[in-house]
Amino acid sequence: MGFAEKADCPVVIIADIDKGGVFAHLYGTLALLSESEQSRVKGFVINRFRGDVKLLEPGLQWLEEKTGKPVLGVLPYLHGLHLEAEDAVISHQHVEDGQRVLKVAVPILTRTSNHTDFDPLRLHPEVDVHFVGKGQSIPECDLVIIPGTKNTRTDLEFLKENGWDQDILRHLRYGGKLMGICGGYQMLGKAVHDPDGIEGIAGSSDALGLLDLETTMIREKTLTRVSGVMQLPGQDPVPVTGYEIHAGVTKGPALNQPLIRLDQEVDGVMSDDGQIFGAYLHGVFEEPDACTAILKWAGLKEASRIDYHLLREEGINRMADAIEENLDMRRIFELCGVQQSGNAP
Missing domain, CATH: 3.40.50 (Rossmann fold)
Structure with missing residues (x-):
């Protein structure tokens, strides 16, 4: 009022x-x-x-x-109505009994951002998305996705406090796939530096050390819509669209072979063993062919093609x-x- x-x-x-x-x-x-x-x-x-x-x-x-x-x-x-939630996690999802599904776990950080990244997965009939809250362990699954965050270093510490870093290492040992989006992508590297205190107290934090890259926070924030082509290992190129909104610059040898080529830049990194995928791109699951390609990489070999834009409209x-x-x-x-x-x- x-x-x-x-x-x-x-x-x-x-x-x-x-x-x-x-x-x-x-x-x-x-x-x-x-x-x-x-x-x-x-x-x-x-x-x-x-x-x-x-x-x-x-x-x-x-x-x-x-x-x-x-x-x-x-x-x-209105039964079955889908409207995007502006700033909340929608946890309910219907999966048919006995249906072959890809199990996806998303740890919810204290400052998780861009929750709508996961709406296309929640609406996919062959994907079961489980949001993991504070104090819970990451369950057995096919794919773990670390979401974006409004404060990477603070949520990196929160992730470690909950023991999720150890859960992720166990998940990888058993052959599971791991994806990081934006801030989650930054956490996959060796370190996150914030020399000017852009997101909080100035300093550096050791990250998960799963990709050979480091991120430094800068005052100028990237905020742009992008489109381009994504090619995952062993797959054909597919169109991709989305947006970037982040304050960090990421550099390192891991970026020498990018998976996504956008209008003016490149994005997307995968580990040598093909288990770990990181990118800044939000909305990557909204493009039907890109979503299908990522689900195939994660283990769903015959994924249905879902037009999320049509469902949203x-x-x-x-x-x-x-x-x-x-x-x-x-x-x-x-x-x-x-x-x-x-x-x-």
Whole structure:
């Protein structure tokens, strides 16, 4: 509400009925606001309702009478809906019993970033993604992926404190594959240096020592969308797209044979034994052929080709259709000061 006060804009309160107590949630939230904040609230929306909305109408009438605020609509529960989470880990996943799957483990760091990197894997019918939390051991799996992080040295220490470095070494001894993305890629090298204290206290940290490279943090941050070609050992070249967002510069002999050739640079390193793959590229699993190639490298020889971009657009369109059909869009547009054409709903 502080933002709404600062921006001087109207507010709609949305509550998830699937969690229960929706009327107490809406009524109580409004009651706890200051008078100026209450005046900004122009209505309510109830989300994720299962069943016949007519059964809810007495409650909606009660809420409007008690608060003097309109209910602008009730959105249905959309089964199987995929929308990207902005900054959270979505752990639920459905895998058919008896289906041949590639088991992927992702240790969750204290400052894990770009969680959406793993959405294409979670939605893949032949991949079982397991997120490993603090105090848990990395389970037996085919592929371990160390994710990106907002603070490489701090999360490198966190990884070691949880014993995940030893879990990873055991995983490699048993022939498993290991991948690092962005900050996770930096951890695979020999050391991470931060002489200017870009991410915290200045200094250097010994990394996992699995690739012959080192990373130095610099003030100028790389932030760019890229496209190019990736060629994993023994496979044909495939198109790849994504983005880079990092503060480090990585150098070392391991980069002499890059796996990914982008518009203006190269990326991607693999160990001599073919077990370890590191790259700065976020979104690498979103390109269907690139995802299939990495899954094949990790052990899924006959991976289905999944069009993640299509799945994402379908989810957005489903949500947009539900909003248009179930909310009072005319009133909402009026709250936003948007002029509608005569044919608008």
